[in-house]
Amino acid sequence: xxxxxxxxLTAFCLIFSVYLMDVQTVMAHGEKALExxxxxxTIQWYDVHWSKQAFNVNEExxxxxxxxxxxxxxIGVPKPEASFLNxxxxxxVLIRTExxxxxxxxxxxxxxxxxxxYDFKVVLKGRLPxxxxxxxxxxxxxxxxxxxxxVWLDIAGDASDFSNSAKIINGEMIDMESYGFANGxxxxxxxxxxATAWLLWWVRRPLFISRYRMLEAGMEDELITPQDKxxxxxxxxxxxxxxxxxxxxxxxxxxxxxxxxxxxxQILPLPAKVNAGIVNVDTLKAEYRVAERAMKxxxxxxxxxxxxxxIGEFSTxxxxxxxxxLPVAHQDLSGSSTVSEEGMSLDNNDAIxxxxxxxxxxxxxxxxxxxxxxxxxxxxxxxxxxxxxFLYDLTGKRYISSIxxxxxxxxx
Amino acid sequence: MMSANISNRSFRPYTGEKARIxxxxxxxxxxxxxxxxxxxxxxxxxxxxxxxxxxxxxxxxQYWPLVTPLMGITFPAAVQYVMWxxxxxxxxxxxxxxxxxxxxxxxxxxxxxxxxxxPINMVLPATMLPGALVLDFxxxxxxxxxxxxxxxxxxxxxxxxxxxxxxxxxxxxPVEQGNGQVTxxxxxxxxxxxxxxxxxxRIIERGTLRTYGQYATPLSAFASALLCSLMYTLWWYxxxxxxxxxYLNKI
Numbered sequence: 126x127x128x129x130x131x132x133x134l135t136a137f138c139l140i141f142s143v144y145l146m147d148v149q150t151v152m153a154h155g156e157k158a159l160e161x162x163x164x165x166x167t168i169q170w171y172d173v174h175w176s177k178q179a180f181n182v183n184e185e186x187x188x189x190x191x192x193x194x195x196x197x198x199x200i201g202v203p204k205p206e207a208s209f210l211n212x213x214x215x216x217x218v219l220i221r222t223e224x225x226x227x228x229x230x231x232x233x234x235x236x237x238x239x240x241x242x243y244d245f246k247v248v249l250k251g252r253l254p255x256x257x258x259x260x261x262x263x264x265x266x267x268x269x270x271x272x273x274x275x276v277w278l279d280i281a282g283d284a285s286d287f288s289n290s291a292k293i294i295n296g297e298m299i300d301m302e303s304y305g306f307a308n309g310x311x312x313x314x315x316x317x318x319x320a321t322a323w324l325l326w327w328v329r330r331p332l333f334i335s336r337y338r339m340l341e342a343g344m345e346d347e348l349i350t351p352q353d354k355x356x357x358x359x360x361x362x363x364x365x366x367x368x369x370x371x372x373x374x375x376x377x378x379x380x381x382x383x384x385x386x387x388x389x390x391q392i393l394p395l396p397a398k399v400n401a402g403i404v405n406v407d408t409l410k411a412e413y414r415v416a417e418r419a420m421k422x423x424x425x426x427x428x429x430x431x432x433x434x435x436i437g438e439f440s441t442x443x444x445x446x447x448x449x450x451l452p453v454a455h456q457d458l459s460g461s462s463t464v465s466e467e468g469m470s471l472d473n474n475d476a477i478x479x480x481x482x483x484x485x486x487x488x489x490x491x492x493x494x495x496x497x498x499x500x501x502x503x504x505x506x507x508x509x510x511x512x513x514x515f516l517y518d519l520t521g522k523r524y525i526s527s528i529x530x531x532x533x534x535x536x537x
Numbered sequence: 538m539m540s541a542n543i544s545n546r547s548f549r550p551y552t553g554e555k556a557r558i559x560x561x562x563x564x565x566x567x568x569x570x571x572x573x574x575x576x577x578x579x580x581x582x583x584x585x586x587x588x589x590x591x592x593x594x595x596x597x598x599q600y601w602p603l604v605t606p607l608m609g610i611t612f613p614a615a616v617q618y619v620m621w622x623x624x625x626x627x628x629x630x631x632x633x634x635x636x637x638x639x640x641x642x643x644x645x646x647x648x649x650x651x652x653x654x655x656p657i658n659m660v661l662p663a664t665m666l667p668g669a670l671v672l673d674f675x676x677x678x679x680x681x682x683x684x685x686x687x688x689x690x691x692x693x694x695x696x697x698x699x700x701x702x703x704x705x706x707x708x709x710x711p712v713e714q715g716n717g718q719v720t721x722x723x724x725x726x727x728x729x730x731x732x733x734x735x736x737x738x739r740i741i742e743r744g745t746l747r748t749y750g751q752y753a754t755p756l757s758a759f760a761s762a763l764l765c766s767l768m769y770t771l772w773w774y775x776x777x778x779x780x781x782x783x784y785l786n787k788i
Contacts (some may be wrong), residue, residue: 142779209735216654217729223715224727230715231725241719253654275573291724294711304721306658309704316666316700318637321632323670325626332563335551336624337785342548348625349677357627361674365696372699375706382709384753385597386719387741451633 136355156213156260156272161502162199163271164442168263168449169399169527170273173438175424176264182282185222185305188245190273191400197529198238199507205237207266207389210245218257218280223248234266241394246335251280252287274443276460292397294381295304310361312371316389319364320456326356361384389455399525403430403515407482408530413503415536419490422530426483432518435477439469441512442496446489453521465491477516503534564740569646571779578612579640586739587725588734590641591649593659593708594726596701597741601663602755606694609634609665613693614769615776619684623782630693638664659725663701668693682773690766695758715758 173190180186196202212221224231237243247261260275287302333368336348410421419510428434437451445458446468458464468491477483494500502508511529518524549760551559585608588595595601613630619627625744641662649660675689708722726736749756 127781134666163598198609207737209737211732211735212730213732214654214730217731218654219730220728221730224717230717232715232723232736234735241676252702253560260551264735266735267767270732289728291712291721293721294713294718299721301721301725302656302660305658305661305704308707308718309658309661312704313638313642313662313664320635320670323631323673324628327626328563328567331551331556332626333566334559334562334785334788336546336626340623340625344548345625349627351723353627354678356748357674357677360676361671364670365692366668368696368699371703375703379710380745381711382706383711383718383737384709385594385686385741386723387739388718412677478750526650 155276156252156262157272159269159271159514160505160507161266161442162505162507162509162511163202164257164507165502166195166197166199166529167202167205167265167268168271168273169195169440169511169513170261170443171513171515171525173261173274173422173533174457175278175460176278178276178460179249179279179281180338181379182254182280182284182287185248185250187246187248188279189244190261191242191244191398192273192364193513193525194237194239194241194394194526195511195527195529196400197509197511198239199528201263201507203267204239205263205265205268207234208237209234209264210247211262211264211270212247213260213262213270213272213275215257216253218253219249219259219278220249220252222250224339227395227425229390229392231390231392233386233388235270235390235392238394240400242396242398243392243394243462245487246536250289252289254282254286256280257335257468272443274463276306323360326353326489328421357515370449374441383519401524403525404428404526405528406528408528410533411530412533412535413494413500415500415503415534417490418494418500419488419500420494420532422487422528423487424485424487424514424528426477426485428477428481428483428516429526430518431479432520432522434516434524435476435522436469436471436472436487437489437515437517439512440512440515442489442497442499444493446491451517453517453519456515456523463493463497465489465493468493475518502532508532508534551642561713570632571636571639574612574616574636575640578633578637580643581612582608582641582642584636589647590662591652591660592726592734593661593705594720594722595739596663596705596708596722597739598698598754599757600740602694602698602754602764603761603764604663605663605766606668606761608771609637609668609697610690610693610765611772611775612637613669613672614772615779617672618773620777621676621680622777623780623785627673630672630676631666634669638662638666655729656725659706660728663697663704665697665699665700668696671696682770686766686769686773691762691768692766693769694761697761698754698758728764 169191175188177186256279258275258276260433261273263271290298291301292298405427407425412421432500435451437448439446445464445465451469467490470488471484509531514528516524554569572765588606602718616633620626637765645660649655650657671692672689676685709720711718712724
């Protein structure tokens with residue numbers, strides 16, 4: 126027996142030590158797990174910026190940015206009639222103190238309009254020290270989570286310094302970290318003591334075998350005494366009376382309460398920023414070359430602006446392909462790890478003149494298609510690509526088009 | 538040799554070693570039952586009531602008092618059948634709900650607070666102990682499935698909201714947030730980030746269950762009372778079908 130025990134314990138320790146050797150912190154949130162066509166053709170993020178990436182407990186930072194809701198919304202995904210901009214965190218290591226959509230305060234969910242343009246800002250406050258990989262992302266009702274670009278945040282300081290107070294409507298300040306806790310424990314303890322007393326009242330006597338034998342012997346009347354009945358009758362009246370009295374006391378203590386609030390916020394899109402009608406881009410054909418990890422687009426571009434334009438970037442699902450020959454600066458992508466600095470090539474890199482219509486070929490090529498699991502698009506039920514094409518004039522002014530096309534795979 | 542199949546005339550209470558062993562068996566069963574109900578009832582409750590019991594901003598005036606007693610009366614009814622019909626012990630409901638609360642508190646403190654960093658006041662559990670006590674009293678005094686189902690089931694549902702209002706009422710005080718009013722409970726949901734719990738998932742006064750003259754809770758509570766009576770009966774019979782005393786008969 127002793128040998129078996131020792132062997133079992135040894136085996137357990139060995140197995141457990143293997144787990145200990147390989148313990149790693151989770152670095153992702155499944156952001157690549159969602160089908161590529163949903164990541165590419167629902168929420169199209171850009172200009173996402175964090176005010177700080179290293180800060181202290183109690184310090185406030187913000188993440189702001191823009192997104193376009195794709196016109197070519199996949200037919201298999203429910204329309205974004207209830208959407209919630211969230212922050213992917215490992216629990217509330219930060220708290221969200223404010224959130225804005227198009228400059229308006231935004232507390233609940235909102236209906237987004239396909240084709241609409243929005244900007245957002247979320248104010249966060251450090252709560253627990255540590256290093257965390259964080260994304261802004263959208264919870265889309267019945268569709269899933271569409272991640273925005275992620276960054277690493279370093280929160281320094283002491284968790285015990287965290288404070289979070291709120292002003293309730295009568296002007297009183299409350300501490301959100303402890304509000305109502307002692308009161309809750311008190312009531313649980315009160316009812317717990319009564320219940321324990323009732324259980325002990327019965328447990329103190331011989332229980333199962335004895336009572337079963339007596340019941341089988343027809344001695345039922347001896348199992349419940351008149352004293353038991355008296356206590357039960359008294360308590361049966363006393364408990365509902367106490368419940369109602371305590372309920373009345375609580376109402377008295379907090380006369381002005383309201384039901385939980387759950388309205389859908391009404392926030393309209395901004396005037397068009399993407400597909401604004403000045404520069405029109407039509408995707409004639411898209412072809413994905415599996416072996417080269419390259420997407421080839423045939424584009425027809427109509428420049429109705431009054432300035433010559435260069436194609437600067439193509440972004441899809443938070444991956445950016447840059448034209449290294451762009452004569453002006455790209456958008457700030459310093460925090461992103463999914464940028465292909467030289468990933469874009471054009472068959473004609475000359476400026477597209479005002480009023481000119483040009484058909485050109487753009488190839489965006491990088492291992493990121495594979496590492497970001499976007500190449501799986503060709504095996505999706507809805508194998509259409511979507512993304513944002515950024516065109517720049519020489520002053521750095523941008524024109525953005527949301528482009529979309531069915532993808533033809535080339536396997537050799 | 539001990540035997541449970543004895544007549545009234547020949548019945549003799551256990552004494553000496555038999556009484557000691559019988560008592561040891563009582564404690565063994567009680568401890569096992571406690572762990573079984575902590576695990577099984579807690580799992581059942583988490584899978585059925587779930588978010589309504591987890592989060593303070595889910596405890597609404599309409600679906601919370603409807604769903605919670607309805608799912609909460611299940612195990613108590615089944616265990617009451619065994620405890621009462623086989624042992625005349627009127628403590629099945631109280632034992633179940635107490636076990637549920639032990640499991641719930643352990644989870645809230647260790648899983649929600651220490652593991653996932655939520656403040657405990659955001660995840661305070663509700664209590665059904667007064668309803669469970671009354672359920673046990675009614676069964677004991679009536680010795681009737683019908684009366685307990687109708688009056689006990691109704692009491693279990695009707696007592697739920699007023700029992701919990703002293704715990705959760707203060708979370709319904711309004712706060713101004715983002716040019717609108719929310720409750721303190723809503724503010725918890727907004728501030729303390731839950732990646733898998735967007736606001737729209739909450740079921741707050743949706744569907745055809747409406748208010749009447751702006752009163753919602755009494756309607757829900759009475760709907761729950763009716764359903765609890767039916768649910769009690771169903772689970773009483775589940776307790777009957779799945780319980781056995783065959784091992785006691787072999788003693």
